Amino acid sequence: xxxxxxxxxALIFASELTLLSIGFTLTYLTAxxxxxxxxxxxxVGIYVSFTFSxxxxxxxxxGYPVAFIIGGIISVIIYVLVINVLTRMGGGAxxxxxxxxxxxxxxxxxxxxxAYWLLMRYGTYTQIFMLKDYxxxxxxxxxxxxxxxxxxxxxxxxLHYMLTRTKIGVAMRATAEDxxxxxxxxxxxxxxxIFSWFLTGGxxxxxxxxxxxxxxATTTSGAAIITSIMAGSLLGGxxxxxxxxxxxxxxxxxxxxxxxxxxxxIGVWVGEYRPLVPMIFLVAVLLIEPDGLQGAYNKFMAxxxxxxxxxxxxxxxxxx
Amino acid sequence: xxxxxAFGLLTSNVSAITGSSRLIVDIAMYFGLFVIVAMALNFxxxxxxxxxxxxxxxxxxxxxxxxxxxxxxxxxxxxGAGVGLRTWATDFDWVYNNFFNVDLTNKYLATxxxxxxxxxxxxxxxxxxxxxxxxxxxxxxxxxxxxxxLMIVLITMADAAQIFGRNVVAISGGTLGMFIPxxxxxxxxxxxxxxxVITLFIGLVSFFIFRTMLNSPYGRLxxxxxxxxxxxxxxxxxxxxxxxxxxxxxxxxxxxxxxLLAFYFSYVVEAQYQRAFWTYWPWLMLILGGPGNNAGTFLxxxxxxxxxxxxxxxxxxxxxxxxxPVAYFESVLLGVLLIVVIMFRPNGLIPEKLLYIPGINYTQxxxxxxxxxxxxxxxxxxxxxGVSGLFRTLGSKKEETK
Numbered sequence: 001x002x003x004x005x006x007x008x009x010a011l012i013f014a015s016e017l018t019l020l021s022i023g024f025t026l027t028y029l030t031a032x033x034x035x036x037x038x039x040x041x042x043x044v045g046i047y048v049s050f051t052f053s054x055x056x057x058x059x060x061x062x063g064y065p066v067a068f069i070i071g072g073i074i075s076v077i078i079y080v081l082v083i084n085v086l087t088r089m090g091g092g093a094x095x096x097x098x099x100x101x102x103x104x105x106x107x108x109x110x111x112x113x114x115a116y117w118l119l120m121r122y123g124t125y126t127q128i129f130m131l132k133d134y135x136x137x138x139x140x141x142x143x144x145x146x147x148x149x150x151x152x153x154x155x156x157x158x159l160h161y162m163l164t165r166t167k168i169g170v171a172m173r174a175t176a177e178d179x180x181x182x183x184x185x186x187x188x189x190x191x192x193x194i195f196s197w198f199l200t201g202g203x204x205x206x207x208x209x210x211x212x213x214x215x216x217a218t219t220t221s222g223a224a225i226i227t228s229i230m231a232g233s234l235l236g237g238x239x240x241x242x243x244x245x246x247x248x249x250x251x252x253x254x255x256x257x258x259x260x261x262x263x264x265x266i267g268v269w270v271g272e273y274r275p276l277v278p279m280i281f282l283v284a285v286l287l288i289e290p291d292g293l294q295g296a297y298n299k300f301m302a303x304x305x306x307x308x309x310x311x312x313x314x315x316x317x318x319x320x
Numbered sequence: 321x322x323x324x325x326a327f328g329l330l331t332s333n334v335s336a337i338t339g340s341s342r343l344i345v346d347i348a349m350y351f352g353l354f355v356i357v358a359m360a361l362n363f364x365x366x367x368x369x370x371x372x373x374x375x376x377x378x379x380x381x382x383x384x385x386x387x388x389x390x391x392x393x394x395x396x397x398x399x400g401a402g403v404g405l406r407t408w409a410t411d412f413d414w415v416y417n418n419f420f421n422v423d424l425t426n427k428y429l430a431t432x433x434x435x436x437x438x439x440x441x442x443x444x445x446x447x448x449x450x451x452x453x454x455x456x457x458x459x460x461x462x463x464x465x466x467x468x469x470l471m472i473v474l475i476t477m478a479d480a481a482q483i484f485g486r487n488v489v490a491i492s493g494g495t496l497g498m499f500i501p502x503x504x505x506x507x508x509x510x511x512x513x514x515x516x517v518i519t520l521f522i523g524l525v526s527f528f529i530f531r532t533m534l535n536s537p538y539g540r541l542x543x544x545x546x547x548x549x550x551x552x553x554x555x556x557x558x559x560x561x562x563x564x565x566x567x568x569x570x571x572x573x574x575x576x577x578x579x580l581l582a583f584y585f586s587y588v589v590e591a592q593y594q595r596a597f598w599t600y601w602p603w604l605m606l607i608l609g610g611p612g613n614n615a616g617t618f619l620x621x622x623x624x625x626x627x628x629x630x631x632x633x634x635x636x637x638x639x640x641x642x643x644x645p646v647a648y649f650e651s652v653l654l655g656v657l658l659i660v661v662i663m664f665r666p667n668g669l670i671p672e673k674l675l676y677i678p679g680i681n682y683t684q685x686x687x688x689x690x691x692x693x694x695x696x697x698x699x700x701x702x703x704x705x706g707v708s709g710l711f712r713t714l715g716s717k718k719e720e721t722k
Contacts, residue, residue: 034468036475082659089666093468094371098603099662101373101475105600106655109648116644227476234472272487279476286461286469 002140006260012145012214014252015152019207020225021232021248022159023200025241028233029176030196031083033096037104039229041071041201043111043222045208050217053134054124060134060213061147064206071205072198078103079197084190104223112219127219131212144213151210155203156245163241172196224275228255231278234285237294246293251281345516347629349584352519355621356526356577357598358605359614360570363530366611366672367539368566369546371467374458374474376598378451378571380481380590382578385447386500387492387588390439394501397435398425411489415496422499429505436503443579451575452568459567464560478595485590497589500582515584522580526573527614535676542566543675600654601628608661610668619669
């Protein structure tokens with residue numbers, strides 16, 4: 001079985017975006033702010049992959065655990081030093097969002113400085129690169145396809161298990177629902193927050209580490225992907241992890257496929273407008289259903305037809 | 321130094337303004353541009369609580385007005401007057417004959433001050449209208465929703481505007497950019513100084529407009545909207561309509577600065593209007609100076625603009641301190657300054673003041689302690705204050721049950 005290169009592009013990008021959207025939604029759930037620095041974690045991951053492959057001469061896949069830890073630590077540092085302090089000071093959602101923007105600018109500049117330092121130190125071209133040569137192949141599939149799909153599926157399943165079956169996952173959900181009530185019940189909110197920030201940062205960094213193995217990566221590609229992340233998260237409903245899985249995957253898939261089909265049907269120049277696809281999603285979701293897929297699902301299930309459907313499955317008792 | 325500037329202002333000696341005098345003109349120009357943007361931002365965020373993260377879109381509209389509309393109009397008028405311009409109908413000719421056309425037009429404009437001034441006024445008016453329309457359009461999806469949604473939409477729209485500017489050649493020449501006619505060619509002195517003076521003047525005018533609006537009943541309404549929108553809507557005000565009006569008005573004013581920037585450089589390219597440049601720096605100015613306070617905005621704007629221009633001018637000196645280019649250092653500075661100001665001076669350098677209301681000493685009213693002597697008030701029977709009151713209530717209830 002041979003998958004066309006376009007579908008490979010779309011599926012790899014979609015799985016990376018799914019990971020990023022899940023992290024973005026988790027941050028929104030626990031901290032109640034859109035974290036604009038989330039895409040920049042992916043930028044950090046890109047350079048972790050670069051360092052492992054080009055500087056250390058190893059397979060970039062060895063760098064994934066390191067990327068997870070580095071991303072997690074950066075995220076925790078941001079939470080402890082900035083977000084937590086501002087929340088305690090009583091900063092509102094707008095102030096917190098501006099602070100994440102500032103972090104994005106700062107982290108982006110650090111990445112650029114690091115890339116420049118590598119350029120000066122090792123004399124390799126670090127601004128625009130691709131690591132396809134360091135990839136392996138299984139049959140007709142490139143390694144990154146299997147790895148990215150595998151990591152995404154495994155992390156979605158693990159996350160589902162964690163959020164529904166383990167104590168820390170339930171505590172996380174409780175913290176997201178009502179922090180004060182959760183703290184009354186004896187949950188250490190601060191620890192839960194740190195854990196969730198570590199998780200989101202790590203996942204984002206791993207997703208970023210997968211980008212240069214198939215796509216062109218630059219110093220700013222981490223910051224540029226934030227629109228797609230937000231579109232995916234918003235399509236999912238912004239406060240639903242399962243929605244983010246579907247939303248991220250759909251936005252990633254359609255960003256690549258719509259652009260490619262547009263190029264085939266209308267003309268090559270459509271390719272320049274690829275960043276508009278997530279923006280169209282963003283605007284369309286806000287205009288049609290601000291609560292995204294989760295909101296639409298809830299509405300459908302609350303309606304008569306949804307009720308009938310639930311009855312036919314057997315989830316709801318039939319009315320006499 | 322000042323004599324140099326005055327000399328350059330009055331005479332045709334362009335080289336009169338050099339060195340630090342040129343730096344002062346540059347700082348004045350950028351101060352004027354950014355103070356317009358920052359004041360409009362202060363009007364929206366500081367007073368009405370609307371986080372407009374899409375200033376770059378409105379500024380870009382100002383620039384595109386000049387490059388796409390004013391330039392075409394001037395070309396048509398100049399051709400009508402009998403000057404033989406090269407063809408500019410197709411996209412290719414529009415960009416590649418642009419330089420020659422602008423050169424020919426400038427020669428014609430050198431003797432037509434009225435045409436130049438009317439074109440300036442035309443571009444200001446059109447950019448205001450287009451900026452307001454743009455503000456309405458980009459706020460359309462999210463103005464009804466939470467403030468964070470509005471921020472997300474507006475911040476992405478800046479990129480969308482830049483993508484269109486980069487790829488639609490008819491707007492501003494795509495990635496190459498394009499020259500625009502020098503409408504101040506008739507002036508004998510230095511063009512940049514005049515543009516700076518015009519910009520500062522417009523900044524001053526918009527300051528008075530914003531001040532008047534703030535001190536009117538509408539200003540009180542805006543502050544009420546910022547503090548508690550539920551209360552405002554409960555007394556019969558259309559919250560979404562007011563928000564949209566404020567956003568549109570401020571967007572129109574913001575677009576002016578893009579127009580003036582285009583005239584300052586006589587050149588428009590989409591890369592001039594980056595999101596970082598026209599959104600994040602004005603936000604830093606606003607937060608540093610203190611939101612909800614025009615004096616603070618002026619101070620923050622002056623400090624940040626002077627710092628940035630000096631960094632750019634003294635680039636070589638500063639670059640010798642680091643191993644990396646100054647552009648990255650600037651981004652680090654922007655990020656760190658934003659966080660530090662938000663954390664350590666959340667109210668900015670100059671805190672917000674109470675509004676002026678004619679006839680009422682509002683400040684004194686807020687400060688005044690209202691003392692009411694409750695002992696003199698008539699006591700209600702069976703009042704439940706204190707322990708004795710509690711017993712009395714219980715007793716009366718017992719009596720009732722009997």
